[in-house]
Amino acid sequence: MISWRKHYKKGLVAIGLLLTTTASVHAQEGDPANGEKLFKTNCSACHTLDKQLVGPALGGVVDRLKKEQNLDTDWLHKWIKDNEALRKSGDKYANEVYEKFNKTAMTPFPNLSDTDINDILAYTSNPPAPAPAAGAAATGTAQDQNSAAALEEAKKQSTNSKILIISLLVIAGLLIWLLMRLRQLVKLNQTEELAELNATRAYSLGDLYKKYHFVGKALLGVLALLAFYGVWNSLMGIGVYKGYKPDQPIYFSHKIHAGENKIDCQMCHSSAKYGKVSEIPSMNVCMNCHRNISEYKGAYMEPGKDKAFYDGEIQKIYAATGWDPESQSYKNKPQPVEWVRIHNMPDFVYFNHAQHVVAGEQAIISSHNKKNPNDQIDVVCKACHGKVDTMNVVQMANDFTMGWCIECHRTTEVDMNNGYNKEYFKNLHEKLKKQYPKTEGKITVDAIGGLECGKCHY
Template sequence: MISWRKHYKKGLIAIGLLLSTSASIYGQDGDPKNGEKLFKANCTACHALDKQVVGPALKGIVERVKTEAGLDKDWLHKWIRNNKELRASGDKYANEIFEKFNKTEMQVFPNLTDKDIDDILAYTTNPPVAEPAPAATDAASAAATTAAPADKTTTNIVIISLLAIAALLVWILIKLRQLVKLGQSEDLAGLNESRVKSFSEIYAKYHYIGKGLLAILAILATYGIWNWIMWIGVYKGYKPEQPIYFSHKIHAGENKIDCQLCHSSAKYGKVSEIPSMNVCMNCHRAISEYNGKYLETGKDKAFYDGEIKKIYEHTGWDPEKQQYTGKNTSPVEWTRIHNMPDFVYFNHSQHVIAGEKAIINSFNKKNPDNKIDVVCKACHGKIDTMNVVQMANDFTMGWCIECHRTTEVDMNNGYNKEYFKNLHEKLKKQYPQDGGKITVDAIGGIECGKCHY
């Protein structure tokens, strides 16, 4: 009897241990924290934990595969490492999944070790609690803290202004009192006799001063009109609101997306086109919400998610079904910021390809404390720091000419070195103090016909 009870107790302990470790058998024997890093690096382009993106939601995928097909982690290892090979072997469940998700090819991952896959599966089974993103209230409180000294300064200015007005009023009252006393004295009659009583008398007395003032006013008016005319069409600092909010700081700054991924014709074309919505969908087909840490002051995650939804509305994309519905709204009417007049010829490729090194070097020499690493920034400013893009320079003819006069031609370029060989030797003799440096104006960069034809 005692022996039977011993074996019974041992059996219960064994069953308990088996049950307690069964979760580990199905995906929790890896490191969820490391799995999170691997998941974000390899899987987030097509998958999310809690919803379908390009592929299915992966939270609880180990248990789901076991429930649906009676398969274990070994099958998942084969699927993740090389799903094509698994499908080619005739695996029924692998081919069912392939058909279910519109025959979308999944990337193979032969570089992932068994431990890496175990860590990813552990993350999908038991994801660690994510640290909350900085809330909009935090940004607002930070802004309020920053604004507090400014508010205090404003209050001080108002108080000082009121005191100054009060002092001025007291001074006026004192002067009025003095005038009243003066009116009661005999000196007032003599003072009135000596005063000028008409404008003609004033003009006759001070006509030289009057003519001088009129001449000065005429000169100032002429200068003002000339200055106003010269700045017609110059919109430095112009930053209009767009129909869909797009932060270059998030895309080009925080996420390091290359300019030419969206503006593909800027390098090899005459103009840099406005990207179509299909370019946006290359990424936002899989990115339906904003999970970045950066939040612009006054904006929260819900704001950015709402802007992504606008992209879906204009393209007719259904994020739940992961397909186009064919029911899209009207085209997005973007407001153009940089727009050369029709009488000006400007070729992007000429500057971005042929002049890239020369422009960057020239800009960095003139701005040692504000250097650039991409040629685009020389004209458009540091776009990767702008939440709302603005016109960073004047884009006047004088601005272009000044650049052509100070930018050296890249003589290490094989074509330039051979084509301008004789000119280079001539300039060395003509301007020995400059070492014969060739700037863009020396090769016709300020000829009228280069830009106006």
Template sequence: MISWRKHYKKGLIAIGLLLSTGASVYAQGDPKKGQELFKANCTACHALDKKVVGPALGGVVEKVKKDGQDVDWLHKWISNNEKLRASGDAYANKIYEENGKVAMQVFEGKLSDQDIDDILEYTTNPPKEEPAAEAEGATAVDTTASIEAAKAQQLNSKIMIAALIAIAGLLFWLLLKIRQLVKIQQSPELSELNSTRVVSFSALYEKYSFVGKGIVGLLALFAAYGVWNWLMWVGVYKGYAPEQPIYFSHKIHAGENKIDCQLCHSGAKYGKVSEIPSLNVCMNCHRSISEYKGKYIEPGKDREFYTSQIKTLYAHVGWDESKQAYTGKTEPVEWTRIHNMPDFVYFNHSQHVVAGEQAIINSFNAKQKDASNKIDVVCKACHGKIDTMNVVQMANNFTMGWCIDCHRTTEVDMNNGYNKEYFKNLHDKLKKQYGEGSKITVDAIGGLECGKCHY
């Protein structure tokens, strides 16, 4: 009997150890590594606290256990969900049906068992977000700035008081001098002298009429020049940066996230006009990016502000975030156009982007004395460094003279596939006309012909 009890106790201990080991298999992962793996592989379709394309994954291990599955099932699902569903696994096919039959990416060969354990540990015990150092730095800077501002205000007050005292003293001195002048004018000697002087403007003009006519003529010339100069700048809006109905930072999208200009403005390469992207283009990314978590924050704004603009986008396209579906209720966005050529001007984006891309970049960079002003994308030659702008502004004058100057200084790239084919019969003529090895600029191939831009 004693022997049986002894073995019974040992059996209970063994079973307890086995159960505790099986329950903590996933807990052997590293939540910090899991967080990195989750961001790299999962965030396009999943979040911890809400449904995106796929279900919320916070506490997924416990959820699966409640449904009668174990961690080993999760390993199989994450590794190759297609194989698991094809095997006839009822629970796998149920999950597939519940999430709109959207197939999950296969990670077999990409994620090891340890990687999956790390991800599962992150979904179970996500590490607390450390307070951003930049926020602490900003607070310290704000405190210092407040102290400096208070000191500056105090100094300005003292200067203002001193200036008022000085002005009061000056006024008192002027009053005394005026009193003295009045007394002098009342003397008989000065009255006799005043009788011989010019005392009216008409008399003064009559005496010095040639000087007056000269001054009037100069004023007329200055006025004419002013009117001419004003007329020459009609329609020139360099620096124009209007507010838009949805705040869109090119610095975040093109600068911080390195999104290619032509991903959104595809018409710049294949058409005359570089169109304003439709909101469907925005939703290609923001269907799964519903809140801003980037490191860059513009002074005076916060992450909540950027997230609110994403929500505004959802409202305009009619996207129901909770159901991950479109409602059909849309509201057009009235963007304010910034760059707009007059109707009498013809400009083709694709001609410059395809045929003139490298030539324009080389010509622009050759003019820059400071290396930091050089460009790597042809768009920046005309539109400025868009990837540094929070609010887009017109970077150049876009006058006729500005375009002509570019045509006179930009060397044609004859090795470009387009130019090589299009001007193949013109090469010899240009060499004879300008000499072997001469610099052939755009004006030599019709870049200054009126009909090229005006029709």
């Protein structure tokens, strides 16, 4: 009897091990490489392998479910294809998962075949080693080449500077020697009376000015004009900060977001199209993406920056919003971010972003590209703010002076095919065509009130 029980227990253990091994083998039957592609396409918005996002971490999920819940891959197939039907069937663990994750229903994937799911599970059980990013290697190689070239150029410039300094010193020495020789020749040729006279003669600035007063007055006039010009330039430069690019409390690279990832400007600056002011995006806008993007995995690296730097800046976003990535909830106290403003229109100036972005979009793009054939733009924002998608740190790209705005109004043609302009200025367009026949029907912004003071100043 005892012997029979021992054999029975050994049999149960063997069956359990067999089921576990079968589940693991079943998961490993898939193609991890194809599973990785399917995972990134269908699952990566809510899951990673190593940590919880919207849903749980999926690394080793097959073995974990077998050990903790005694569930095999068939359960996972049912859950992935239609988890709602599985919950409604009364499955205990399916409902527990649903309750644990705040009753957030997972998107069903009935389109995935059994082979696709096996591939995904194979990837979660045995993910292939990540291949080195070709873009990153190319970037690093290019940076190394640029650094080497810069170093070589610096060495050449240093050598050239040394040669130039030595040459100047030699020339200066020759000039001093020639002056001394000339002085000696003069002393030898002058008479004793002339020498005594030169020794007693006194020279003064007053005597020179009396003798050459016309030249003196002319020089004073030139100096006065130069001084006036310098003061005028200084006064006109007040409030002009072209090239200003302050450090921000959280590093944000427009090159990565707008350039590498092709994120549209208006996704973050939504009020630029429909409002007067293009606002600074709230931290909630950042969290729309970074709730699920907790680390930088891009190929592009700005010189002097590394992955750890970018990951640290993402953590600053979490600290500012009070987000806890472990619990996937806002459990900490949020902290305000003191952004440094770059563009700040004076209070006495009226400027409406919507008027330019919507009504003037095509006209501004067309005008800019005609005036700058080597600096073409595809988005209206770039006409004023420069090619932001190439800037690691955003800077003020233009003067933003009154003269700069007026020059734009004088050269930008009104879009006659714009639905708003075509209807609103219908009669005015016909009048202007007759008034400016040489323009061949092309009307610039100044002709429809673009230079009137009251358009921009209250």
